[in-house]
Amino acid sequence: MAIESQVAVIGGGLAGVFSALAAAREGADVRLLSYKQSTLAQASGLVDLQGYTPTGDGPVVDPYEAIPALPDEHPYSAVGVDGVREAIALFDEVADRYRGAHTDRNALLPTHGGTVKPTARYPAGAAAGLASDDRDALLVGFETLVDFDAPHAASHLRNAGVPFEVRGVSVAFPGDLNPDAKVTRYAKLLDEDGEVSVGGGARRARDALAATVEPHLDGAERVGFPAVLGDEDPAAVRDSLEAALGVPVFEVPMGPPSLPGLRLGDDLYAALDAAGVSMETGNPVVDYDGEGRIEEVVVERNGARIPFAAAEFVLATGGLVGKGIGSDREGVEEPIFDCHVPHAEDRYEWFDRDAFGDHPFARFGVRTDDDLRPVDADGAAEFENLRAAGSVLGGYDFAAEKSGSGVSIATGHAAGTAAAEAVR
Incomplete structure (x- = not known):
């Protein structure tokens, strides 16, 4: 039947x-x-x-x-x-x-490849990264996450003529993740904000990440990370990083597998x-x-x-x-x-x-x-x-x-x- x-x-x-x-x-x-x-x-x-x-x-x-x-x-x-x-x-x-619902116009978002993409709706976590924003930006990549080459992306964005200064840096992600770790592993570590080993000591994962990035700010008015900043509560992860760094934080859309997706x-x-x-x-x-x-x-x-x-x-x-x-x-x-x-x-x-x-x-x-x-x-x-x-x-x-x-x-x-x- x-x-x-x-x-x-x-x-x-x-x-x-x-x-x-x-x-x-x-x-x-x-x-x-x-x-x-x-x-x-x-x-x-x-x-x-x-x-x-x-x-x-x-x-x-x-x-x-x-x-x-x-x-x-x-x-x-x-x-x-x-x-x-x-x-x-x-x-x-x-x-x-x-x-994006506040306007009929497309927004322009930077991507992990350094291109600028027109789009009608975007995650709240990407909002501070709009390419129409003239605040200087720092892009941060992780040495174990090869899908996002931050210096390469920053160079492409500069060549695209974005209206802000943009630099890229690759840092070690706190927590000793393997090079083949899934993006969900990065997100879970930041969601849980558990202790990670840093320089022979232990720190909370979010605090350790912020401390790793802070020396590279050099006047940047916002910081972009690959889109791995949490899965269960990405807003809380961003809030923690923003409080520690003192500047807005945004996620750069990535290829598959995609946490925003x-x-x-x-x-x-x-x-x-x-x-x-x-x-x-x-x-x-x-x-x-x-x-x-x-x-x-x-x-x-x-x-x-x-x-x-x-x-x-x-x-x-x-x-x-x-x-x-x-x-x-x-x-x-x-x-x-x-x-x-x-x-x-x-x-x-x-x-x-x-x-x-x-x-x-x-x-x-x-x-x-x-x-x-x-x-x-x-x-x-x-x-x-x-x-x-x-x-x-x-x-x-x-x-x-x-x-x-x-x-x-x-x-x-x-x-x-x-x-x-x-x-x-």
């Missing part, structure tokens, strides 16, 4: 989370089916709406002003500016550790739990039953095929990277429902010969109608009760545009709301 719900959301990333949240808030009984852990652990934790235009112009100052000029096939076109605003308002409500995931899944969303994780959706209308999907669990029935479904399984879109020498496919994915038959037309060129594969994904229902090659809805959201959608290059989070949140919110309205 199938397990039933009114709305079933397939996928546990940003698009799936906001589909489920929106549907639940509209009163629907919602079940989230997620195969893998959320991809938020692989994200910087910054939430982008539109950083650059599809032709590479930018950075975009006001993403809401840029959205109406996007091509018709862009996912934002199905949502509209008002839909994007509604979705981001929900994000602001459930992710209260984020900043993990923190955001924790907050969003707590919001799902509070909204009453049922969650099934760790097992893939592999098949479905129905023609023209989906009756149920099939989850593979320890060799068994478990049916999940619902009135409405949302597909939020990700793109090529997340395996929501698959490809081989024969073509490109959406593997669960076999939704149509437009692409050239000749594989050599999938990419540009210039490594930094305009690659068609970056825009692979399902196309939808204005109700976010996947359409076939003739433009007809493939299933009356299936909607798609997030990077499974085609028609845009989220990596080049810096629009991935925004599209996921906005289309997820719209798909979940429409699904809930359909079951009223």
Whole structure:
């Protein structure tokens, strides 16, 4: 017998989370089916709406002003500016550790590679690091954390013409962590603020870190650390370091695994739990039953095929990277429902010969109608009760545009709301 719900959301990333949240808030009984852990652990934790235009112009100052000029096939076109605003308002409500809601304009944040990234929302811990701030900055890296070369990042920021003096220094992290220690180990040590061995004596971890950095301040008006300053209570870690150093402290967004991304995931899944969303994780959706209308999907669990029935479904399984879109020498496919994915038959037309060129594969994904229902090659809805959201959608290059989070949140919110309205 199938397990039933009114709305079933397939996928546990940003698009799936906001589909489920929106549907639940509209009163629907919602079940989230997620195969893998959320991809938020692989994200910087910054939430982008539109950083650059599809032709590479930018950075975009006001993403809401840029959205109406996007091509018709862009996912934002199905949502509209008002839909994007509604979705981001929900994000602001459930992710209260984020900043940026005071303005429509993008903020500019330094990254661990020394670039400056336009973004719409950013963790509170990164707020003192805005590149538009003219206070001189010191970037601090740790000798055992090779993913952040602070002197290298500082040099790149200077070359980028930031309006402040910036220096970088690498120091020994107190606590004798191994070079292969996970970022969560750094965070836990600072969260617990336990005693560490320093110069033959013992000091609290936060105090020891501040004492290590203090001689390098040399007039710096703020200090940036890699984003490992605690997991359970990063605000308390920052407060301790600021009190000891006498200047504001900020985190520099890092590559995967990302603590800001993990923190955001924790907050969003707590919001799902509070909204009453049922969650099934760790097992893939592999098949479905129905023609023209989906009756149920099939989850593979320890060799068994478990049916999940619902009135409405949302597909939020990700793109090529997340395996929501698959490809081989024969073509490109959406593997669960076999939704149509437009692409050239000749594989050599999938990419540009210039490594930094305009690659068609970056825009692979399902196309939808204005109700976010996947359409076939003739433009007809493939299933009356299936909607798609997030990077499974085609028609845009989220990596080049810096629009991935925004599209996921906005289309997820719209798909979940429409699904809930359909079951009223």
